[in-house]
Amino acid sequence: MSQARFIYDSTEKNSDLYYATQFRAPDAFIFFEHRGKKYMVMNDLEIDRARKESCAHRVLSINGYVKRAEAAKEKPGQADVIHEILSERKIRSLEVPLSMSFALVDALRKRGYKIEAGPYPFYPERLEKDNEEKRNILVTQLTVFAAIGMARDAIADSKVKNRQLVLRGRPLTSDRLRTMINVFLLERGYVASDTIVSCGAHSIDPHDIGAGPLRPNEPIIVDVFPRSIKTLFYGDATRTFCKGRAPDALKKIYATVKEGQKLGLSMVREGINGRRIHEAILALFEKRGYSTGEKGGRMQGFFHGTGHGLGLDLHEEPVRITHRDYVLKKGNVISVEPGLYYKGIGGVRIEDIVFVTKTGCDVLGRFPKELEI
């Protein structure tokens, strides 16, 4: 009796599977690690590409196993085919991702397999980025800042007509600027679609991607988080701008968020609990007079996490740095992105990503933090 680590998923939905195989496939396939070797079991469509592109030690054809399963049973299911593969190697016990389909686990248990959940993520080592992974994220992030720079220039170059921004004769709307950013990224090999360009009343909801005209004297949040087509690593950054003079209340929350982000960045280092960073920023905001909670029927203040891990997933452990214990390690890449959101004033968020070191952190890429443009 022998144990294996096992994944059945598509690389699009499961970054651990991509991490393990370095192979991209739109459809689910079988992967397992047994006695230090990696196996993929592929259909006719993917087998040759898997042999060429993946880093598996062996790429097996699924055809023989399907035939054997069909010989053993009418209308065999996925578990029956998997049984043919595993029984050949006397594997009776599997460590699988937490996310694995319960229907498949039920069927395998019925066939006598012992199934246990592995860690989350399934390859925890991918949370501690090595130099190459750090560089891949940095390269994405430099393009993120180039895109934010382009967006900043578009806002700066706009004219104001009837309290709306107009660029080269046409209204500069949230949608138009979002498309400009997304096209800029795609031309350079990065995919983004839900880029946030939210102005005024839209900006008080952190996940509102924005709609309608951009206006002067109101906050414009630009939050850009594309994925590299080549490396599959994400970048993520946010800046908040204001075309023309900002109202005093907006200037004040901008300065406070900037101070909160600086505090957060100064606290990041190996060994710190993320919760402490989050609570320190919340306390600073309270001290400056900015409280958090439900007011006037909606959440106001600082009601999202201080940040999240990112890499091959946009949100990976720590998926939310908030009132939850999570001790940072060297090599973690996390965002530090406090924000304040108030009805009547608008929203402000400033976000950078950092690589955690023993004594502090390296901020990946640089871009000015200035409200008025």
Added chain:
Amino acid sequence: MSQARFIYDSTEKNSDLYYATQFRAPDAFIFFEHRGKKYMVMNDLEIDRARKESCAHRVLSINGYVKRAEAAKEKPGQADVIHEILSERKIRSLEVPLSMSFALVDALRKRGYKIEAGPYPFYPERLEKDNEEKRNILVTQLTVFAAIGMARDAIADSKVKNRQLVLRGRPLTSDRLRTMINVFLLERGYVASDTIVSCGAHSIDPHDIGAGPLRPNEPIIVDVFPRSIKTLFYGDATRTFCKGRAPDALKKIYATVKEGQKLGLSMVREGINGRRIHEAILALFEKRGYSTGEKGGRMQGFFHGTGHGLGLDLHEEPVRITHRDYVLKKGNVISVEPGLYYKGIGGVRIEDIVFVTKTGCDVLGRFPKELEI
């Protein structure tokens, strides 16, 4: 004791959840249907947007449930929070998607819940498109053909230098044409990144997205399958081109694939088993002298499915029309995309998508099927 349908997932990974809620969220949330009403349970970050944008009957805050779970137990898990929500409504039995995390199912079962797998997809009615869904797919598909037309023109307008295509003074590579297509789509509100532009030896692997220079007198497969940012519906189409004269062997497989696709399209109607269509095309190819199987160490011939369902997912039931029983229904939208791939000759694939009717099918969008340009 009462039953509910239950999903815990993100709408990005679970189109059924988007279908049920009409809400888009990057992170997982709790959804259930109970006594004919839809509920979402959201954190502070998403609750206001969910109330505004979703079609749920009630959007609940998760905070109270987390507090109760924390009062009942130190370090409560997801299942403990879910228990607080369900016990309030005396729900003891859940129907969940096949794909639900086994770790969460195990934890809920431990708490006494009866959990059963629902159908796949969880909302089977989304496989039978209504008029609005059909129109949404058609609108995407029209843009797919516009992009293919642009790509065709780029190939046609290219000059040939040293057996390579050159457009406006620069080599027209797979990567450059792919980016041109993806940018064209994004400017119109559609996201694609893995668009296939594969030439020559690359074209014999159906999932090779292509690399390097495009060359004359060789097949160039252009397979475009973007998603609408607005409606989230996919389109999908493939054409194969050849710049300049095509070798006779290539012309012959092109004519055969075209004949096979025509046969497939003529067979589609409500009530037919997809397997019959696939096997009829395979038989036609055999009759024309084009066999399928492993030759010279790789798969050759027609070794992928004839098509797949599509809608809010790029591959949905029937996820592969091949030697598997699947009876088509009115309202299914499927691709019909036979291909032939031979070492030395190259690959040819022609793909359209169709809406299945009682007596046949409506092909969505039109684009010429001509090899040489």
